[in-house]
Amino acid sequence: MVRTSSEFPGIEWVEGTGDFIRIDGEKCTGCADCVRVCLAGCFAVEEKKAKITSLERCMECGACWYVCTGDAVSFSWPRGGTGFRTRWG
Amino acid sequence: METYDVIVIGAGFGGPVAAKKCADAGLKTLMVERSGIPGEKVISGLVIPIYGFLFGPAFIRNGNPPIERPICSVVNRIVKGGKIAFTDHSLKVPAPVVLGYSAYCKPFCTWLADRAVESGAILRTSTTVTDLIVEGGSVRGVITETGEALRSRIVIDSGGTQNMLSIKAGIRKKFVPEAIELYMIWDFEMPKADVDRVFGTSMEFFHAMPEEKIGAPLGYGSTLYFFTYRDSIHPGLGQFLITEGKVPNVQKLLRDYFSNFTATVTRWKQDIAPHAKLRGVMWDVCPIYAGLLPETREMPIYSDGFLIVGDAAGFEAAAFGDGVPNAWFSADIAADTAIEALAAGDTSRSFLARYEEKIKADPFIIHTISDGRRWNMREILKSRDENEFRRKVRDHWGIGAFRYGNMGGPCLRAARRAVAEDGKSISSWLNMFRRYYANWEQNRFDRLSTD
Ligand SMILES: Cc1cc2nc3c(=O)[nH]c(=O)nc-3n(C[C@H](O)[C@H](O)[C@H](O)COP(=O)(O)OP(=O)(O)OC[C@H]3O[C@@H](n4cnc5c(N)ncnc54)[C@H](O)[C@@H]3O)c2cc1C
Numbered sequence: 084m085v086r087t088s089s090e091f092p093g094i095e096w097v098e099g100t101g102d103f104i105r106i107d108g109e110k111c112t113g114c115a116d117c118v119r120v121c122l123a124g125c126f127a128v129e130e131k132k133a134k135i136t137s138l139e140r141c142m143e144c145g146a147c148w149y150v151c152t153g154d155a156v157s158f159s160w161p162r163g164g165t166g167f168r169t170r171w172g
Numbered sequence: 173m174e175t176y177d178v179i180v181i182g183a184g185f186g187g188p189v190a191a192k193k194c195a196d197a198g199l200k201t202l203m204v205e206r207s208g209i210p211g212e213k214v215i216s217g218l219v220i221p222i223y224g225f226l227f228g229p230a231f232i233r234n235g236n237p238p239i240e241r242p243i244c245s246v247v248n249r250i251v252k253g254g255k256i257a258f259t260d261h262s263l264k265v266p267a268p269v270v271l272g273y274s275a276y277c278k279p280f281c282t283w284l285a286d287r288a289v290e291s292g293a294i295l296r297t298s299t300t301v302t303d304l305i306v307e308g309g310s311v312r313g314v315i316t317e318t319g320e321a322l323r324s325r326i327v328i329d330s331g332g333t334q335n336m337l338s339i340k341a342g343i344r345k346k347f348v349p350e351a352i353e354l355y356m357i358w359d360f361e362m363p364k365a366d367v368d369r370v371f372g373t374s375m376e377f378f379h380a381m382p383e384e385k386i387g388a389p390l391g392y393g394s395t396l397y398f399f400t401y402r403d404s405i406h407p408g409l410g411q412f413l414i415t416e417g418k419v420p421n422v423q424k425l426l427r428d429y430f431s432n433f434t435a436t437v438t439r440w441k442q443d444i445a446p447h448a449k450l451r452g453v454m455w456d457v458c459p460i461y462a463g464l465l466p467e468t469r470e471m472p473i474y475s476d477g478f479l480i481v482g483d484a485a486g487f488e489a490a491a492f493g494d495g496v497p498n499a500w501f502s503a504d505i506a507a508d509t510a511i512e513a514l515a516a517g518d519t520s521r522s523f524l525a526r527y528e529e530k531i532k533a534d535p536f537i538i539h540t541i542s543d544g545r546r547w548n549m550r551e552i553l554k555s556r557d558e559n560e561f562r563r564k565v566r567d568h569w570g571i572g573a574f575r576y577g578n579m580g581g582p583c584l585r586a587a588r589r590a591v592a593e594d595g596k597s598i599s600s601w602l603n604m605f606r607r608y609y610a611n612w613e614q615n616r617f618d619r620l621s622t623d
């Protein structure tokens with residue numbers, strides 16, 4: 084199955100990615116830097132802890148992982164052939 | 173268990189160059205790519221600067237890759253109060269000579285991968301490499317997401333910026349956020365006749381002081397640029413994840429800069445917007461300042477049985493973010509090194525040290541990753557000197573780009589070296605300019621395996 088988003092035209096997301104980004108609640112300080120850099124709005128901070136609301140529009144950029152210098156965000160790739168794709172990159 | 177001479181991770185811009193050269197040398201070569209089609213996960217500008225074509229692999233220069241538009245000039249606009257206060261159009265060359273060619277990543281990377289496959293490399297798509305096989309400290313292959321072990325005598329990592337594999341294997345560390353620029357990109361359809369009339373064969377930059385709010389503070393991001401394609405335009409802008417010491421609300425700022433630009437700048441409102449229709453919105457990170465920060469610059473680019481190329485090695489050019497030429501150069505050098513190592517039967521770290529030596533001897537790689545021109549734009553934030561601002565724009569994005577200390581020196585050294593190695597270099601460059609231009613005029617390129 085392939086999804087699209089009206090906010091981000093020209094991109095398709097192939098389903099079946101698995102949970103390729105995770106947050107370690109123990110390490111999270113609730114600083115919200117991940118929220119500040121994610122253009123897809125994948126994160127929210129509630130009660131001083133970050134959580135992933137949805138990876139449905141993730142562009143696999145890794146910005147959340149780079150800014151989380153305490154290593155609370157772990158980042159890997161989605162399964163091969165899944166996740167975002169575009170003709171206009 | 174399959175065994176290869178060389179496994180290449182990634183079929184973006186660097187991977188196929190390495191794979192083709194290894195396959196041409198008779199090595200059993202496998203490329204592993206996580207996307208379904210090469211290039212469909214590569215988000216980039218993209219104007220590939222001419223030095224990549226002139227001094228990079230001959231098969232690209234001698235081929236007919238799918239380019240979008242020859243780029244013969246750079247137009248620099250300095251914006252003040254929504255108006256164009258100053259235009260620098262000092263950097264231009266007469267067609268068919270160009271400063272670069274614009275392209276979309278998917279067709280271009282597919283074209284590159286097709287050439288590697290034609291030479292005998294095997295391409296496996298929709299396959300994510302999750303681990304390196306490390307035995308006694310040496311890399312001996314890769315493991316895919318299904319747990320499949322693919323063994324090889326050497327692994328070339330051209331997996332791009334995020335580079336989790338060498339981090340996991342303890343060879344490198346994650347880039348620090350100060351080195352990383354987050355880019356937001358838009359793609360607009362625009363009839364070719366309008367692109368021809370409004371832009372011609374130029375690309376255009378809009379520079380401004382921070383109070384204009386159409387881009388990141390100078391030196392902390394790329395100025396808003398318009399790359400021009402055949403019948404589309406491709407604006408983008410970026411901001412570093414750490415700006416003036418902290419993580420700003422980048423996701424909001426990037427959107428705001430572009431909407432402020434479209435709301436205030438007359439060049440957009442009058443000349444561009446009436447003809448442009450939005451077709452794509454995307455983003456990606458780019459490790460632009462990796463070569464300027466000591467902690468990232470000093471990270472290893474090889475290990476036992478392992479060579480790292482392109483963005484994964486931190487070879488993004490610091491002034492413009494043009495990483496494709498360095499991906500090509502380093503992939504070419506990595507392939508040479510792999511071929512020599514396998515011929516000598518020695519893939520040890522000490523043998524592969526020649527990879528780093530050759531990287532250091534390359535006329536462009538170290539020069540471009542250490543180029544402080546963009547970084548130094550920060551000085552204007554303090555001085556607020558408008559003349560200095562214009563001078564720096566001209567020196568950076570204008571004719572000054574060709575100064576000996578900027579790109580002039582490396583280009584001259586590379587040209588001398590190329591001519592010494594092959595007396596036909598100059599005619600092959602002229603042929604390329606003519607053929608690429610004719611291909612563009614006729615809109616006729618090599619067929620892709622995906623057509
Ligand atoms: C917004 C933006 C604008 C840019 N503009 C320009 C420009 O105008 N000019 C220019 O020259 N350069 C530009 N660049 C830089 C250029 O895109 C890169 O330098 C270039 O793509 C690097 O090539 P590479 O082979 O190292 O990596 P990539 O081209 O990124 O290729 C990496 C490939 O590896 C695959 N991969 C990664 N990990 C795995 C894995 N574990 N398993 C299997 N496959 C994997 C990826 O899917 C991808 O296909 C820009 C970059 C960005 C982000």
Ligand code: SF4
Pocket residue numbers: 106110111112113114115116117118128132133150151152153155156
């Ligand atoms: S950046 Fe890291 S530490 Fe900060 S809120 Fe996000 S997950 Fe938590």
Ligand code: SF4
Pocket residue numbers: 104120121122123124125140141142143144145146147148
């Ligand atoms: S990888 Fe990029 S798009 Fe995906 S969640 Fe992280 S910041 Fe957001």
